[in-house]
Amino acid sequence: MLKKLFAATVVLGLMTATPAMMTATAAPPQGGKEKHERNEQHPHIKAAIHELEEAKRELQTAAHDFGGHRVEAIEAIDNALKQLREALKYDKK
Numbered sequence: 001m002l003k004k005l006f007a008a009t010v011v012l013g014l015m016t017a018t019p020a021m022m023t024a025t026a027a028p029p030q031g032g033k034e035k036h037e038r039n040e041q042h043p044h045i046k047a048a049i050h051e052l053e054e055a056k057r058e059l060q061t062a063a064h065d066f067g068g069h070r071v072e073a074i075e076a077i078d079n080a081l082k083q084l085r086e087a088l089k090y091d092k093k
Contacts, residue, residue: 052077
């Protein structure tokens with residue numbers, strides 16, 4: 001019984017110490033992506049557009065209709081893409 005208690009204590013200790021040690025020893029990012037994002041206008045919106053385009057392609061080429069939701073999902077993606085692109089155009093004015 002004492003061995004089990006000791007083992008449980010060690011495991012719990014490691015579980016709490018390991019993330020703290022990893023955080024403390026992790027090297028800061030080396031500016032590549034971070035620097036690029038600072039220079040680019042609205043990187044998150046552009047990334048969302050890319051991801052939505054990928055999701056649309058996946059839905060269009062899927063072997064099934066996702067319980068009848070594929071068509072509506074593609075329409076929603078098209079609407080979202082339109083709105084995001086309009087938002088980017090508005091920002092450039």
